[in-house]
Amino acid sequence: MWQALYEELKDKGFMVVAVAQESRGAEHARPWIEQAKSSYWQLIDTEHRLEDLYNLVNVPQAIWIDEQGRIARPPETAGSTDHFRRMDLQTRTMTPEDQAERLAARQAYLDAVRAWVSTGAHALPADRARASLPKVTPEIAEARARFRLGVWLRANGRVAEGDRQMAEASRLHPDSWSLWRQAADLDEVGKASGPDFWKRVQALGDRPYYPPPKL
Amino acid sequence: MTKILTPDGEHDIAAHDGLWMSPLDAERVTGWTLKPEGMCRADLCVPLPASALAPNEVDLEAFWKKLGGPVIASEARDVWALGAPPEERNAALEGLEAPDFTLPDLDGVPRSLSQLRGRKVFLATWASW
Numbered sequence: 001m002w003q004a005l006y007e008e009l010k011d012k013g014f015m016v017v018a019v020a021q022e023s024r025g026a027e028h029a030r031p032w033i034e035q036a037k038s039s040y041w042q043l044i045d046t047e048h049r050l051e052d053l054y055n056l057v058n059v060p061q062a063i064w065i066d067e068q069g070r071i072a073r074p075p076e077t078a079g080s081t082d083h084f085r086r087m088d089l090q091t092r093t094m095t096p097e098d099q100a101e102r103l104a105a106r107q108a109y110l111d112a113v114r115a116w117v118s119t120g121a122h123a124l125p126a127d128r129a130r131a132s133l134p135k136v137t138p139e140i141a142e143a144r145a146r147f148r149l150g151v152w153l154r155a156n157g158r159v160a161e162g163d164r165q166m167a168e169a170s171r172l173h174p175d176s177w178s179l180w181r182q183a184a185d186l187d188e189v190g191k192a193s194g195p196d197f198w199k200r201v202q203a204l205g206d207r208p209y210y211p212p213p214k215l
Numbered sequence: 216m217t218k219i220l221t222p223d224g225e226h227d228i229a230a231h232d233g234l235w236m237s238p239l240d241a242e243r244v245t246g247w248t249l250k251p252e253g254m255c256r257a258d259l260c261v262p263l264p265a266s267a268l269a270p271n272e273v274d275l276e277a278f279w280k281k282l283g284g285p286v287i288a289s290e291a292r293d294v295w296a297l298g299a300p301p302e303e304r305n306a307a308l309e310g311l312e313a314p315d316f317t318l319p320d321l322d323g324v325p326r327s328l329s330q331l332r333g334r335k336v337f338l339a340t341w342a343s344w
Contacts, residue, residue, distance in 0.1 A: 001341065015334045017326075019318060021342045026321055032343055033321055041326050043318040050340060052222055052299060053307075053314040062339040065313040069332050074308075078339045117335055126311055133308050136301040142285040145298030148220050149287050152294060161290055178342070185344035192344035 001060075005110055006040045013067065014117045016040035019050050021059055023151045023182050047151055051178055052144045055136050058177040058210065064116060064123065072116070072123035074132045076213040079109040085201060085209060105212070112215045122215055132214075143173035147183075154186055163187065177209070218294040219244050219275075223316075234275035234286075234295060241273045244297070254278050313338075 006016045018040065020029040026044040033042045050056065054063055054075050062078035065071060083098040094102070115121040124132065147169040153162030166183035173179055180200070181192035191197075201209055217230040226244050230236040238249035247254040253262035254273070267277035275297075276286050285298035307314050313336075317327040328336065 002337065002339065005337075013334045015331050015336050017328070017331070017336055017338045019338070019340050021340050024343075026319070026323075029343055030321060032341075041320060043320055043326055045318050045340075049223065049316055049318065050338075053304070053316055055304065055308065056340060059340045059342045062337060063313065065328070065331075065336040065338055067333050067335060069313050069315075069329065071308070071311045071313050072335075113337060129311055130309050133305075136299075136304040136308075138283070138285070138301050141298045141301040141304070142287070144222075145285040145287045145296040148222075148298070149289065149294065149296035152218075152220055152225075152296075153289060158289070165287070178340075181344050182342070185342075189344075 001036060002040065003036060003038045005113060006038070009114065009117045010040075012117050017043065019043045019045050021045055021048050021051060021178055021182065023048070023154075023186055046155075047148055048144075048178060048182065051176075052148075055134050055140070056178065057134075057173075057175050064113075066123065071129055073213075074124075074129055075134070076132075077210040079106040080210045081105045081212065082209050089198070108215065109213065112213075139172045140176075143169040143176065143179060146172070147179050150183070151186075217292075220294070220296040221245070222297070222299045230275070233288075233292065234279075235269070235272050236275055237271060238273050241275050241278070244275065245279070247278070249273055 002016045002018060018038070020043065022029045022044055023046050025046055029044055056075050060078040060080055061075045063071060063075050064073040081102050083094055083102040086098055087094045112122050116123060146165045150162040150165030150169060153165060163183070166179070170180045170183060181197065184191040184196065216227040219226045219228055221244060228236055228240045228244060242248050247256045250260065252260040254260065261281060263273070263278060263281070267274040279286050279297050283300040283302055287296045313328060315327060315329045317325050319325055
């Protein structure tokens with residue numbers, strides 16, 4: 001997904017690290033990774049550790065990290081948009097206008113990454129970066145512990161109990177699409193984008209599924 | 216053996232009655248060391264109530280809850296998950312130093328974010344689902 005960007009910028013001291021939030025394990029992610037023919041790092045995160053460390057709620061989200069290892073931009077949507085919410089569910093297509101807008105938004109995001117790598121543009125000053133960080137609450141922390149336990153229980157044959165832990169995790173942290181969709185996918189491949197997913201998306205009302213980055 | 220899942224690892228520990236274990240095991244699981252002042256890591260010590268201490272044993276569940284971290288047990292109480300205390304996570308992120316991690320690539324080779332110091336890193340998640 002990021003290979004062209006990486007090829008273009010790799011000689012400017014730039015690296016891409018793509019992390020699969022994939023509780024089914026590496027083999028499940030392998031076809032996508034091999035198809036991407038990427039030369040940047042593709043890592044496997046069965047326990048969603050990155051989401052725990054960086055307080056993430058969806059995929060794709062990205063964090064920009066500078067040469068000193070500091071967060072230049074906190075987690076935000078990485079080039080995806082909400083246009084999919086208006087697509088025709090029968091034909092799975094978007095209007096030409098929506099498709100064009102979606103592409104333009106993605107292009108603008110990639111341009112911002114290019115500008116950052118070349119000139120440092122779009123890196124946030126510390127106070128603004130701090131202000132954009134979502135806070136970890138006790139409920140979110142408990143949700144992550146339950147999710148972790150749920151993944152382990154499922155992977156060790158205790159499926160029903162694992163599902164109960166994951167359901168409780170989603171109840172505690174309803175804003176996390178990743179916790180809910182990963183649990184749905186573990187239950188059955190495809191379920192993460194099935195009718196229950198669309199019901200949850202519709203229930204968002206005016207709230208975004210992919211909050212646009214404030215570039 | 217009791218299985219203990221922590222934010223960055225997994226341990227098999229000889230614990231009893233919940234998470235009572237030797238101070239050495241407690242240190243192995245959490246990185247905190249039992250001293251007369253309490254459980255200590257670097258310069259910081261967290262005092263423990265007498266109820267969480269026994270001769271050569273410590274109640275890790277009580278300690279972890281004192282830290283503010285979630286402690287979740289399986290129904291059979293044979294597998295436990297210790298979650299990161301929210302204040303620890305928030306403080307780390309507010310310091311704006313990108314939290315380091317080590318994760319395997321497709322061939323199982325471990326890769327750490329800190330290996331990339333000196334480069335700009337675009338760290339992105341994705342999923343098959």
